[in-house]
Amino acid sequence: GAVVSQHPSWVICKSGTSVKIECRSLDFQATTMFWYRQFPKQSLMLMATSNEGSKATYEQGVEKDKFLINHASLTLSTLTVTSAHPEDSSFYICSARFMGITSTDTQYFGPGTRLTVL
Amino acid sequence: EDQVTQSPEALRLQEGESSSLNCSYTVSGLRGLFWYRQDPGKGPEFLFTLYSAGEEKEKERLKATLTKKESFLHITAPKPEDSATYLCAVPNWAGGTSYGKLTFGQGTILTVHP
Numbered sequence: 001g002a003v004v005s006q007h008p009s010w011v012i013c014k015s016g017t018s019v020k021i022e023c024r025s026l027d028f029q030a031t032t033m034f035w036y037r038q039f040p041k042q043s044l045m046l047m048a049t050s051n052e053g054s055k056a057t058y059e060q061g062v063e064k065d066k067f068l069i070n071h072a073s074l075t076l077s078t079l080t081v082t083s084a085h086p087e088d089s090s091f092y093i094c095s096a097r098f099m100g101i102t103s104t105d106t107q108y109f110g111p112g113t114r115l116t117v118l
Numbered sequence: 119e120d121q122v123t124q125s126p127e128a129l130r131l132q133e134g135e136s137s138s139l140n141c142s143y144t145v146s147g148l149r150g151l152f153w154y155r156q157d158p159g160k161g162p163e164f165l166f167t168l169y170s171a172g173e174e175k176e177k178e179r180l181k182a183t184l185t186k187k188e189s190f191l192h193i194t195a196p197k198p199e200d201s202a203t204y205l206c207a208v209p210n211w212a213g214g215t216s217y218g219k220l221t222f223g224q225g226t227i228l229t230v231h232p
Binding site for chain 2: 106
């Protein structure tokens with residue numbers, strides 16, 4: 001199956017600092033990537049859709065100035081949490097949309113990044 | 119609005135005790151249903167895509183089936199390593215176009231005891 005990586009896998013930062021998380025599709029090109037947030041014992045919450053070469057589309061209630069998304073290439077999207085605060089502590093997961101030859105359309109997920117803001 | 123409901127919320131099995139997880143959906147027009155497995159502290163791992171009623175797919179001890187209203191994930195003779203949260207999801211379509219977004223169910227937490 002297709003492979004998606006995330007870096008870092010975990011990060012601890014001080015309140016007020018910014019943190020960047022990278023999401024890479026390793027063996028396919030992804031014009032669309034997605035960023036999710038997951039709280040303990042809950043399902044995934046979509047934060048935004050990242051499209052290569054254009055602005056990200058944010059879900060209702062997600063602050064676009066706090067969660068900056070850049071999709072500079074067909075294999076890389078980044079999420080920057082700006083001026084992080086303890087309430088931003090969470091598990092962040094990216095996914096990449098794979099469009100197959102036989103009209104298959106599948107999302108493959110990265111391993112996730114655990115962010116802890118002190 | 120698309121809706122996906124999974125049941126049960128949690129399932130505890132003994133090793134070797136076969137069972138099924140349910141995913142019922144309400145969508146304007148089904149264009150695929152996905153099953154994922156998620157281990158604690160990790161991202162979801164893709165298992166299956168089903169596109170039409172009657173379709174079945176298998177992988178090791180797992181078999182996914184699809185009807186017009188629901189999907190089942192059958193687990194045959196499970197092992198402790200099958201313990202995980204199983205998620206199903208459907209793609210969102212608007213105006214005949216998919217932007218790739220998924221609607222997820224809340225998941226079923228499966229625990230298999232040795």
